[in-house]
Amino acid sequence: xxxxxxxxxxxxxxxxxxxxxxxxxxxxxxxxxxxxxxxxxxxxxxxxxxxxxxxxxxxxxxxxxxxxxxxxxxxxxxxxxxxxxxxxxxxxxxxxxxxxxxxxxxxxxxxxxxxxxxxxxxxxxxxxxxxxxxxxxxxxxxxxxxxxxxxxxxxxxxxxxxxxxxxxxxxxxxxxxxxxxxxxxxxxxxxxxxxxxxxxxxxxxxxxxxxxxxxxxxxxxxxxxxx
Numbered sequence: 258x259x260x261x262x263x264x265x266x267x268x269x270x271x272x273x274x275x276x277x278x279x280x281x282x283x284x285x286x287x288x289x290x291x292x293x294x295x296x297x298x299x300x301x302x303x304x305x306x307x308x309x310x311x312x313x314x315x316x317x318x319x320x321x322x323x324x325x326x327x328x329x330x331x332x333x334x335x336x337x338x339x340x341x342x343x344x345x346x347x348x349x350x351x352x353x354x355x356x357x358x359x360x361x362x363x364x365x366x367x368x369x370x371x372x373x374x375x376x377x378x379x380x381x382x383x384x385x386x387x388x389x390x391x392x393x394x395x396x397x398x399x400x401x402x403x404x405x406x407x408x409x410x411x412x413x414x415x416x417x418x419x420x421x422x423x424x425x426x427x428x429x430x431x432x433x434x435x436x437x438x439x440x441x442x443x444x445x446x447x448x449x450x451x452x453x454x455x456x457x458x459x460x461x462x463x464x465x466x467x468x469x470x471x472x473x474x475x476x477x478x479x480x481x482x483x484x
Contacts, residue, residue, distance in 0.1 A: 262297065266305035269295050271314065274325060281327045285315065288323075331417060338424055349475055351424060356468050358418065359403070363448055363464035364457045366409035374409045375453050381405055382449045389438045400426050402445065406464075409452065440470040 270291065279285070288306070292299045306323060309315040314330050317323050341347045370378070381402040388395035400423045407415040407422070444467035451459035 262301055263304040263308060266295055266297055266301055267308045270305055270309060274314075279325055281325050281329050283325050284322050285325065331419075334424070336421065338421075345475070345478070349472075351421065352468060352472055352475065355422060356465070356472075358415075359406075359422065359468065360461040360464040362407050362410045362412070362415055363452065363460040365412055366406050367452045367455050367457045367460040369411040370409035370452055374405070375449075378402070378405050378409060378449055378452065382445050385445060386442050389442060395441075396427055399441070406448070406452070437470055437474055440467075444470065 270285070273279075273294075274285065285291070286294065288299050288302050291302045295302065306315055306317070310317060312330060313326050313328065313332055315323050316326050338347060338351075366374075381398060384398045385395050385402055388398060403422055403426060404419050407419055444463060447463040448460060448467060450456075451463050
């Protein structure tokens with residue numbers, strides 16, 4: 258079955274983005290220019306752009322134009338986790354996934370991170386510590402810290418897994434009622450130290466221990482019927 262014209266034009270716009278090596282935040286040609294370039298009507302281009310906005314590939318900024326999304330093509334909730342009612346089960350299962358992948362990601366980061374990467378990672382680590390010690394919310398920066406480790410691995414697929422990892426971090430912080438503050442500071446520091454020292458095995462173990470603290474506390478919640 259052939260694709261509808263709007264879908265075909267969506268594919269053509271994606272091809273233009275790839276062929277021109279466009280980056281997140283870049284502005285794409287306006288509606289008129291795309292219609293001329295693709296030899297279709299402006300209404301068809303409008304339909305195609307609307308579809309790409311719904312897929313988190315493009316975003317329309319009123320008065321400025323149409324731009325490539327920051328997390329291009331990645332949904333905030335790719336697995337539909339928001340609809341799962343049992344949040345404790347979800348937190349445990351997501352943590353299980355993190356055990357499978359994040360220690361390895363940390364070891365890859367120890368091998369592949371550049372000095373610039375490490376500097377950014379250190380800044381995020383410092384910021385998490387600062388917020389925790391001030392008693393202020395640290396979840397967003399904690400998520401950025403883990404995202405940066407994934408980027409340091411230089412494995413392009415890990416970027417696609419970041420939204421799932423992020424969801425786990427936010428759930429774990431909520432589930433543990435922010436009781437793992439001391440452990441968070443210590444294990445984040447250990448992970449950073451190992452990445453800086455190019456200690457592959459140490460980075461793996463430090464990330465694993467970081468996740469163990471979360472698992473132990475969630476298990477204690479289950480045992481004590483705190484939910």
